[in-house]
Amino acid sequence: MAVLLSSEQLSTTIRALAKTLSERHPGFEDVVFVGIQQGGAVLGEEIVAELQRLNPGKTIPYGQLDITFYRDDIRKNIIPPDKMNIHFGVENKTVILIDDVLFTGRTIKAALDVLFDYGRPAKVELCVLVDRNEHRQFPIQADYVGTTVQTSRTDKVKLVNREVILIPA
Secondary structure (H helix, E strand, C coil): CEEEECHHHHHHHHHHHHHHHHHHCHHHCCEEEEEECCHHHHHHHHHHHHHHHHCCCCCCCEEEECCHHHCCCHHHCCCCCCCCECCCCCCCCEEEEEEEEECCCHHHHHHHHHHHHHCCCCEEEEEEEEECHHHCCCCCCCCEEEEECCCCCCCEEEEECCEEEEECC
């Protein structure tokens, strides 16, 4: 097991992502943030907290998306669903999807399927902490990336206890 991002590096990366998001979306007009359960929801809470710190007085809508029943690998395992938590409309909004690790793209594809059941956003952008871009199975790329890592296909990259770790297969 190797640490890819220490707790301090993680905090620095979250601050950098929030700063970039603030610069790209000044005022956050018609912008909503959605963390993908599990790791993306944890990361999303931290990014939105940093956005609030950078933009005092601004309302930054944040929700969490459960993709359990939209995954194409659901038949392999029985996965209990997470609680859906989106208390705002996405119609004609810019939705910033947040996830911890972008790997094959299957999670993001499922998240897009769920999101469009809520309405038709004007635009969807993707923010990820870690991009493992050499293993993509769908033509999906992130608009905001904390770090890109080279891994073997069988490695696992996880956000655990305020660190990003690599677990070799």
